[in-house]
Amino acid sequence: MTTSVEAARAERRYVVIGAGAVGATLAAELHTAGIATVLVARGAHLDALRAGGLRYLRPDGEHVVGVPVVSGPAEVDLRTGDVLVLATKAQDAESTIADWAWRAVKGGLSAAESLPVLVLQNGLDTELVALRRFATVYGAAVWSPSTYLVPGEVESPAAPAVGIVWVGKFPGGHDARLDPIADDLRAARHLVEVVEDIPRWKAGKLLGIVVNALDALYRPSPLRDRVGAALSAEARAVYAAAGRLAADLPADTTLDLSRFVSHPIPDRPPAGRSTWQSLQRGASLESDFLNGEIVLLARLHGVDAPHNAAALARIRRAEREGTPAGSLGDDDLRVTFPQLDVFTDAAALAAELAGPRPPVLLDVRWALGDPHGREHHRDGHLPGAVYVDLDTELAAPVGDPLAGRHPLPDITDLQAAARRWGVSVDRPVVAYDATGGLAAGRAWWLLRWAGLTDVRILDGGLGAWVAGGLPLETGAVPDPGTGDVELSPGHLPVLDADGAADLAHSGLLLDARAAERYRGETEPIDPRAGHVPGAVSAPTGDNLAPDGRFRPPAELRTRIAELGEGPVGVYCGSGVTAAHEIAALAAAGIPAALFPGSWSAWSSDPARPVAVGSEPDGG
Numbered sequence: 001m002t003t004s005v006e007a008a009r010a011e012r013r014y015v016v017i018g019a020g021a022v023g024a025t026l027a028a029e030l031h032t033a034g035i036a037t038v039l040v041a042r043g044a045h046l047d048a049l050r051a052g053g054l055r056y057l058r059p060d061g062e063h064v065v066g067v068p069v070v071s072g073p074a075e076v077d078l079r080t081g082d083v084l085v086l087a088t089k090a091q092d093a094e095s096t097i098a099d100w101a102w103r104a105v106k107g108g109l110s111a112a113e114s115l116p117v118l119v120l121q122n123g124l125d126t127e128l129v130a131l132r133r134f135a136t137v138y139g140a141a142v143w144s145p146s147t148y149l150v151p152g153e154v155e156s157p158a159a160p161a162v163g164i165v166w167v168g169k170f171p172g173g174h175d176a177r178l179d180p181i182a183d184d185l186r187a188a189r190h191l192v193e194v195v196e197d198i199p200r201w202k203a204g205k206l207l208g209i210v211v212n213a214l215d216a217l218y219r220p221s222p223l224r225d226r227v228g229a230a231l232s233a234e235a236r237a238v239y240a241a242a243g244r245l246a247a248d249l250p251a252d253t254t255l256d257l258s259r260f261v262s263h264p265i266p267d268r269p270p271a272g273r274s275t276w277q278s279l280q281r282g283a284s285l286e287s288d289f290l291n292g293e294i295v296l297l298a299r300l301h302g303v304d305a306p307h308n309a310a311a312l313a314r315i316r317r318a319e320r321e322g323t324p325a326g327s328l329g330d331d332d333l334r335v336t337f338p339q340l341d342v343f344t345d346a347a348a349l350a351a352e353l354a355g356p357r358p359p360v361l362l363d364v365r366w367a368l369g370d371p372h373g374r375e376h377h378r379d380g381h382l383p384g385a386v387y388v389d390l391d392t393e394l395a396a397p398v399g400d401p402l403a404g405r406h407p408l409p410d411i412t413d414l415q416a417a418a419r420r421w422g423v424s425v426d427r428p429v430v431a432y433d434a435t436g437g438l439a440a441g442r443a444w445w446l447l448r449w450a451g452l453t454d455v456r457i458l459d460g461g462l463g464a465w466v467a468g469g470l471p472l473e474t475g476a477v478p479d480p481g482t483g484d485v486e487l488s489p490g491h492l493p494v495l496d497a498d499g500a501a502d503l504a505h506s507g508l509l510l511d512a513r514a515a516e517r518y519r520g521e522t523e524p525i526d527p528r529a530g531h532v533p534g535a536v537s538a539p540t541g542d543n544l545a546p547d548g549r550f551r552p553p554a555e556l557r558t559r560i561a562e563l564g565e566g567p568v569g570v571y572c573g574s575g576v577t578a579a580h581e582i583a584a585l586a587a588a589g590i591p592a593a594l595f596p597g598s599w600s601a602w603s604s605d606p607a608r609p610v611a612v613g614s615e616p617d618g619g
Contacts, residue, residue, distance in 0.1 A: 011081040012184065013038065017096060019045055019069070021146035021277065022120055022163070023087030024154040028056045029162055029188035031067040038076060039067050046071055048152025055153040059263035078105040082115050083181060086130070089278070090121040090289035094129050101133035118167070118181065122209055122274075123289030124202055124297075127170040138178055139170040139198040141205040141249070145262045147271040149281060155268055161260045164191045166205075166253070168198030191255045197247075203239060204247035207232050210291050210308060212275035213315040216325055222357060222428070222454065223330045227307070227337050229348060234307045235294045241303045272325060279318065280325040287315045306553060310336055330453070339553050339587040342444070343459040344430055346468040352428075353383070359428040360480070361385035362421060364394070365462075366439040366576075368525070380472040382432065382458075382465055386421045386480055390576065393417040394442050401604035402497075404597030405525075405574035406442075408489075414450055415487040422480030423452070432458035432465070436548045438540065441580030445594060449494075450487035457583055460549040492582075493593035495569050497602055500595045504534030504616070507566035510592075512540040512581040513573055513599065520612030526573060528603040530610035533617050536563050538570075540577045543584035556588035571595035571602075 012035070016027040019041035027039040041049055046069060054065040070076055082105070088096050101112035111117075116136040119126045127139040144163040147155040156162050165185055169175040174196055185192045195201055211228035218224045239246055250257060264270075271277060278285050291312040298305035314336045318328075334341045344352070352359055363385040365373040377387040388394065395406035396413070409417075423429055429447060431440035437457045447455045458464065466472070495503060503509045511518045511531050518537040523529035531537070542559065545551050551559075560568070568590060572578035575596040585592045595601075602608050611618035 012036065012180070013079070013082050014085055014184070015076060015078070015082055016040065016085045016087055017100065018087035018089075018092075019049065020087065020089065021148040021154055021274065022142055022144045023085070024054060024056075024148065025144060025146040025156045025162060026085065026087065026185075026188060026190070027067050028054055028063075028065040028154070028156075029190070030184065031065055033184075033187040033189075035184055035187060037067055039069050040072060040076075041069055042071060044151040052152060057153065057155040057265050057268065059157060059159055059265055061266065073100050073103045078103055078111055078115065080105065080107055080114065082111075084111065084115055084117040086117055086119050086121065086126065088121070089274075089284070089286045090123045090126055091284055091286050093119075093121050093126040097130050097133060116177065116181075119170070121289070122286060123206060123293045124199070125289055125293065127199075127202075131170060136175075136177070137170040138167055138175075138181070139202060140165050140167040141198070141201040143205075143249075143260070147277060149271065149277060155265050155271070157262045157265050158260055159263055160189065161191045162189045164255065164257070164260055166193050166195050166198070166201040166249070168195040168201070170198055172197055172199070191257075191260055193253055193255050197245075200245045201247045201249065203244055204249050204252075206290065206293060207235050207246055208249070209273070210235050210294060210311070212273045212290055213287055213311040215273045216275040216279045216315060217318055217323065217328045218333055219326055219329050221330050221333075223333050223341070226348075226352075227333060227340050229351070230307050230337070230340050231291070231311060233348065234305055238294050238298045238301070238303060238305050241301045242297045244297070275315065276325045279315075279323070282322075285315060285319055287312055291315075304552060304554070307337060307340070335589070338589040342456060342583050342587040343550060344456045345459050346464045346470055349430060349458055349465075350468070350470055357427055359430040359456075360422050360424070360483075362388045362429060362431040362440070362443050364388045364390055364431050364433045364439045364443045365435075366390035366433065367435055376434070378475055380474055381477070382462070383471060383473045384477060384480070385432070386477055388417075388421065388431075388443060390439055390442055394446055402597065402601050404601035404604075406576055406596075406600075408449075408575075408596050409446070411450060411487055411489045414446065415485065418447070418450075418485050418487060419483040421483065423447075423483040423485040425485055428454035428456070430456050430458055432461045434462040436541075436544045436580075437461060437550070437583065438577050438580050441583045442576045444583055445492065445579035449492040450489060451491045452485070452487070460547065463548055493591070495593045495595040497595070497597065497605065497608065499593075500532055500569060500571060500602070501534075501608075503567060503569045503593075504532055508560075508564040508568045509535040510538040510563065510568065510570045510581060511535045511572070511599075512538060512570055512578045514539055514541070517573075517599075519614050520610070526600045526603045528610050530603075530612040530618075531599070532571065532602055533609050533611040535571070535611075536616055537614070538563055538581065540572065540581045540584070543581060550584055550587060553588040556584050557590065560585065560588065560590055568592040569595060571598040574598050574600045
């Protein structure tokens, strides 16, 4: 005897438009569950499906699913009871919706007037596009680990549930007509939760997939993970500026997620996310609707999203150039996201300290005229932070005046100090101070010069940590244990006095001291007042915003562009704050060489000329 539910189900048919990983998986499961389904495909995939059915690869083996396949709306006689399921990529949604919306449905009305459309796309845009035409739009946030790489074939590794669907009426509210559709999706082995605020769930999913471009381009690494966290954090900040709410999908759902587990498929290596798959196939990318969605929201609401903008530009360049999926490494990440290779913020650092690779923290509190850095450290420091004495551990003893007030330390001494601090080959390092990075920059530069690649500065320093409500410790720090780091010199460029003199006229030599010292109006510590002839005044304090954090990379690039062009070198009084300027330049993607002896060395040599005044060559 046929039940009313079965009778109603018999009246429904799902027209799944788009036969990629998600669409083909859903169509295969609906068809296998005995629910009427038509799958719309194109190109070689369509030909393969017509010739031999869908090769549906599961953890328990291969299944051939004979779901009916068509090429488009001209081959489908739409009827009352049809549910259109839009499963194309987001970039194809507009044209696909326009193609289907005004097709006739048996009975006289059009699809847009009489049929519901279920929108599965990533991003935040497609429901709006659909609602412009369709009277009934259901949005969905979908988790599916399925893979489509080969025509006629889809891999679906999750079991017992093959996917998760959060679905709701767009733009919101309850619609009883959605309940039987949700039941059909459950029959198709998907976990399904009907929600009344689907935009919030779509926004929540987007937070997790702004990293897709990284997965598509880069090999796994801690730096890739850190950039991914920054992309998501930036997206959250943009949501806050836009007043947009986002669900925490795992935390907010009522579903039993333990039923959704990926398993190996025999003889198939794990594949990447959807953008990786598209890049691998040479297909168009949906990144404009992932990272680009965040960039759009940011621009609409007067804020910046530089990390997501950089990710979008890089994946699009890879598409143009035919870059193989997953072929890039950390070197390209550092070029694409230079700021994230130089700085970390307080919230990100707190999360990293709680993670599997907590950084070694170096407290480098130092300032001219303040010899009490160690006491400041005892009074309050980041948890576990080791105090570093800039004068004795980040510089060699002062000897020859022509080497300056803070000569570079011998590499053996620097390595011994780094090991005392607990620096090891498998842990990152974060340096901070209480003066906007002016001292921490020296630790950052020296360790980079000595070959460490994962060294960063806490942007905003101690003040940013405290402002974030994060804890401090007092007193002495327990012995961190001896590190095993191996250092070698020369991994960042340096200038001697002759090189600085040449660069002042062949490139751009920046004087990072205060403007009055550059002009020669005052000189509190070094033998002569003034500046290297040809050098341009660029006080390092101008790299900082009023809150003590570094200015955005775009502002830093503009600042340097206004000062001049060509290869860049930097000096200061003794090679300390010049490192801060080099860090700012690195965050802006501009390499620069350090003159370690700086003005203290130059002014100690009576044979070296001195310029005074506000102009590079004096006057």
